[in-house]
Amino acid sequence: MNVWTGERKIKYESELDPTFGKRIAELYGGENLHQCIQCGTCSSTCPLTIYMDFTPRRLVAMTREGFRDEVLQSKTIWLCASCYSCTVDCPKKIKITELMYAFKQMAIDEGVYPKRFATPVMAHEFFKIVRRWGRSNEGILITLMFLKTNPFKLLKQALLGWNLLRRGRMGLKIESIKRRNELKPILDAVEKA
């Protein structure tokens, strides 16, 4: 994981998306987006700031200014642990955690999430597994996550996987629910929403 080094690429105004901030402000959580005073409370209270490529304060500023691509492709939105510290402490009552959810959803919808970054890959594969069998299968999920992010890590984790299998903490049997066909329309509706 890279710690932000301070490097930035200059961007011209014509490359920005002037509608982005307005669209985000219309979503749940973004109502007060334009009232942000850039105080930095969110960044200082966030336990994961040091690992993020953009701090929460910066992400809010970039959203307002239309840096759509940078926001949606950032690792920050996938590192957010939904602890709600920033939301609770923001003096302008900006629901930053909800914005992170919205960004994640947009990034998946538009296929611009970091393709080899574990969190979005896991979220994506989890949804696909639940859609198919009606419940999560940890063994398959972990295997797919490593194969799609870092196959070498799969080899490193082989011993741990074997020990989990031996102790019955993880199984190879695929578990599924009855009447899976009834679940599909529900998940389709959730995805559409």
Ligand code: SF4
């Ligand atoms: S805490 Fe709220 S007002 Fe302060 S920088 Fe963060 S989002 Fe803006």
Ligand code: SF4
């Ligand atoms: S909700 Fe996310 S962005 Fe906000 S403080 Fe927690 S980890 Fe940081």
